[in-house]
Amino acid sequence: MRAVKVLIVDDSAVVRQVLTATLGEDPGIEVIGAASDPVFAMERMRVQWPDVIVLDVEMPRMDGITFLKKLMAEHPTPVVICSTLTEKGAATTMHALAAGAVSIVTKPTLGLKQFLQDSSNDLISAVKVAARSNVRRLVPAGVQQTVPPKLSADAVLPAFTHAMAETTDRVVAIGTSTGGTQALEAVLTSLPRVCPGLVIVQHMPEKFTEAFANRLDSLCKLEVREAKSGDRVIPGRALIAPGGRHMLLKRSGAQYHVEIVDGPPVSRHRPSVDVLFRSVAKCAGRNALGVIMTGMGDDGARGLKELHDVGARTLAQDEETCVVYGMPKEAVKLGAVDRVLPLNDIPAEILRALQGAR
Template sequence: MAKTRVVVVDDSALVRSLLSEIINRQPDMECVGAAADPYVAREMIRNTNPDVITLDVEMPRMDGIDFLGKLMRLRPTPVVMVSTLTERGADVTLRALELGAVDFVAKPKIGVADGLRQLAEEITDKVRIASKAHLKRLAVPVAGPSAGHGESAPARPAAPSSIGRLSTEKIVFIGASTGGTEATKEVLMQLPPDSPAVMITQHMPAGFTKSYAARLDGLCRIRVAEARDGERVLPGHAYIAPGGMHLSVERSGANYIARVQAGEPVNRHMPSVEVLFKSAARVVGPNALGIMLTGMGADGAKAMREMRDAGSYNFVQDEASCVVFGMPREAIAHGAAHEVLPLTQIAPKLIERLRSTAGMSINRV
C-alpha cells in the first residue's frame, strides 16, 4: 500500500526533526520534505506533491495563515496545523479551520521535545484522517495579516423568518468532530432567534471552546456560549461542551439544565457525543432533534440510535458534504438517521420540521 506522503513546515529545526522522526516511524507514512518557511515549502510542495502538510502558524517571511489561504485557493491540500500559537491563540486556530485546515495539534509551550513525543499518536492519527479528508477549494479572497479580527468574518445568511410558537420542551442536539467547527457554524448561522435550545459536543481540547463559542456568538442570531454546569437550558441559546469536559442534559423540575462534568474519556473523547446523546434519549426523548455532522470514528452513533428509539427526529450529514464521513456513516449504519442531507440543507429541514410540529410536545416531568 502506498505510504501517505507528508511535508513538514516549521521554522524550528527541532520541531522539523521531531515531526519527521515521528512520521517516518509509522509504517504507513513518510516525511518527503521539511521546510523552514513557506517560500521553501512552496517549491517543496510543487516538487514532492504531498498528501498532507503539517504547518506552523508563526514563521518568518510569511505567516502560516497567509500561506494556508494561498494554498487552499491555488492547490488545496489537507493541512494539520501544528503550533505553539494554537494553544494560546485559539482565534488563529479557528481562522485556520475556516480557511480549510482539516485539524490542529497544539504543541506545548515548554518541553517541546517531550511534549511532541507524547503527542505522537495524536499527530499521526490526525495526519491519517487528513489524508482521507474531502477538501473544497477556497474561493474567497483571503484578508491579510489582520484576518480573524472581524473584517474576514463571513456575512450572515439572509434572516430566516421566525419559527413561530414552539414548546420550550424541544431541544436540538449536535455532535461533530473533524471538520465540525465549520459545519456547526453553517447550521447555527441559519437558525432564527426563536429557535429551540441547541446543545453541542464538538471534539476540541480545553482552551479552544471558549473562543469558538465567542466567535459563533458574533455570527449567529441565537446566543452561543460555553456551557456552564447547572445553568438552565433556554430557547434561542446554544451551549457548547467545554474542551476536556462532558456535557449532558438533566431535568430539574419544569426546566432542563446543563450538566458539565469531568470524567473518563468515552470512545477516547472528552467531551463525548455519546454522553450528550445518551442524556438526550433518557431525558428529552421525543422532544429531541438530533444532528450528526462530519467527524472521524463512531462517537455518538449508538446513542443517536437510542435517541431515535426514544422518539427523537434525527438528521445526518451526507458523505459528499463531510470533511470526514466517519461519525455520520456510523450513525446511518446504526439506523439512527431519519434524513441524510447535504450540510446546507440541514438547518432549513430542521426549521421545516420544527414548524410542522410546533405546539406538539410530550411532557416528560
C-alpha cells in the same frame, strides 16, 4: 497502500526535528520534507506535492493563515494545524480552521519535545485522517497504533430504561468532529435568533472550544458560548461542550440545563457525542432532535440510536457534503437515522423542531 506523504512547516528547528522523527516511525507515513516557513515550503512543493501538510500558524515572512488561504484557493490540500496551547494560539487556530484546515494538533510552550513524543499516536492519527478527508468540502491507513480501551457512554452515564416525562420545550443536540468547525459555522449562521436551544459536541482540544464559541458568537444571530455547569438551555442559545470534559443535559421541572463533568474518554473522545446524546435521550426524549455531522470514527452513532429509540427525530449529514463520512455512516448502519440530508438543508430541519414537526 502507499504511504501518506507529509510536509512539515514550522519555524522551530526542534519541532521540525521531533515531528519528522515521530511521523517517520510509522510505516504508513513518509515525511518528504520540513520547511521553516511557507516560502521555503512552496519551493519544496514545486518539486513534490504532499498528501498532508502539518502547519504552524505563527511564522516569519508569511504566516500560516495567509499560506493556508493561498493553498486552499489554488491547490486544496489537507492541512493539520500544529498550534500552541495559548489563548492567542487558540484564537489564531480558529481562523485557520475557518480557512480550510482539517484539524488541530496542540503543542505546549514548555516541554515540547517530550509532549510531542508522548502524543505521537494523536499526531499520526490526525495525519491519516486528514489524508482521507474530502478537503474540497472545506472551501490509506497504515499499521494499527497502540490506543487506549474504547469505552462506551456507560463509563460516564449509566444506561436508562425510560426517558423522563415530556415537556413542551425542544432541544437540538449536535455531534461532529473532523470538518465540523466549518459545518457548524454553516448551520449556526443560518439560524435566526428565535430557534430551539442547542447543545453541541465538537471534538476539539481543551482551550480551543472557548475561542471557537466566541468566533461563532460574533458571526451568528443566536448566542453561542462555551458551556459551563448550570447554563440554561433556552431558545436562541447554543452551548458548546468544553474541550477535555463531558457535557450532560439535565432537567429540573420543565427547564433544561447542562452539567459539565470529568470522566474517561468515551469512544476515545472527551467530550463525547455518545455521552451527550444519551443524556438528551434520557432528559428530553421525544422533544429532542439529534443531528450527527461530519467526522471520523463512530462517536455519537450509538447515542443517536438511543435518541431514535425513545422517539426523538434524528438526522445525519450526507456523504456528499461531509469532509469525513465516518460518524454519520456508522449511525446510518445502526438504523439510528430518520433522514439523511445535505449540510445546507439541516438548518431548516432544526427550525421545524421549534414547531414540533416530526
